[in-house]
Amino acid sequence: MSSLSRILKWYSDVTEFKLNGQKTYLSTIINGCTQEIISYTISYNPNLRQTMTILELAWQKHPALYDLVFHTDRGWQYQHTTFQAWLKNRGVEQSMSCKGNSLDDGLLMDSFFDILKWEMFYGLEKNFKNPTKL
Numbered sequence: 163m164s165s166l167s168r169i170l171k172w173y174s175d176v177t178e179f180k181l182n183g184q185k186t187y188l189s190t191i192i193n194g195c196t197q198e199i200i201s202y203t204i205s206y207n208p209n210l211r212q213t214m215t216i217l218e219l220a221w222q223k224h225p226a227l228y229d230l231v232f233h234t235d236r237g238w239q240y241q242h243t244t245f246q247a248w249l250k251n252r253g254v255e256q257s258m259s260c261k262g263n264s265l266d267d268g269l270l271m272d273s274f275f276d277i278l279k280w281e282m283f284y285g286l287e288k289n290f291k292n293p294t295k296l
Contacts, residue, residue: 171233172230184206187205201223208239231257
């Protein structure tokens with residue numbers, strides 16, 4: 163199948179929040195076509211378990227995604243053999259940003275995180291007693 167016929171593309175990344183001196187990490191998967199949040203997780207450290215959990219949550223909602231392209235930056239978790247094997251075993255094509263150029267996924271993911279933080283977090287930090295309640 164040619165890459166031109168692929169129309170379903172998901173994007174993923176992790177962002178950091180600082181709340182009451184505690185770092186908290188939000189990892190999301192976004193549908194590139196509909197801009198829908200497919201799945202997300204919140205963790206106190208950016209670890210492989212967090213990344214694998216968002217994949218499992220996404221797959222529970224959408225178990226038959228043939229010809230899906232999953233695009234990320236070159237973060238360590240996306241280069242991990244466990245992550246790559248998970249995608250391969252489900253027929254998902256992995257796509258990563260070119261080294262030193264995150265503009266291909268940065269526009270969608272960074273814009274989403276920027277809007278989320280500016281509209282729902284910055285200046286409102288005192289409203290969140292627990293970082294996992296972001």
